[in-house]
Amino acid sequence: MARILAIDYGTKRTGIAVTDELQLIASGLTTVETKNLLSFLIDYTQKENVTLFLIGEPRRMNDMPSDVEVHIAAFIKKLIKEIPSIPVKRVDERFTSKMAFQTMIDSGLKKKQRRNKALIDEISATILLQEYLYNKS
Structure with a gap:
């Protein structure tokens, strides 16, 4: 089998x-600057066998798309063009950042460590992926 790679897209960090x-x-891999995301994914998929890109779909409580969705849609177009052999699946990512922050608290990270937004993004992607794995079985 091959790996599934989850992306918690942000305008600055992913x-x-x-x-x-x-x-x-599901394990956190890293956080990358979004401007370097596409090149990171191209490089990663040349080294590792990836079968699916799972990309969070941020939605508001009223089920409307979040403002960042415009940027995500543009990124997905580039991703499909550059790596057409790997399908993209969207999943609801509501509350993953809050869940990530709570996970940091529950695991005993100090306040200073919980301010690390890159870590929150990586944990959010891990939660997104873990929920997908749980729901697909």
């Missing part, structure tokens, strides 16, 4: 998580 090759465990 959190990335990935499964193991058996698609059982």
Whole structure:
């Protein structure tokens, strides 16, 4: 089997998580500057076997798309053009940032460590991916 790669897209930073090759465990991979995201993914997929890109779909409570959706849609077009062999699936990402922050608190991270927005983005991508794995089985 191949890995599933989850993307928690942000206009400045993007959190990335990935499964193991058996698609059982979701783990945070990294956070990259969004301007370098496409080149990172091209490089990563040349080294690792990825079967699916899972990209968060930010929605408001009234189910309307978030403002960042315009940027995500533009990125997805570029991604499909550059890596057409790997499909893209969108998943609802509401509350993942809040869940990530709560996870940091629950795991005992100090206040200073919880201010690390890059870590929040990476944990958010991991939660997104873990929920996808849980719901697909």
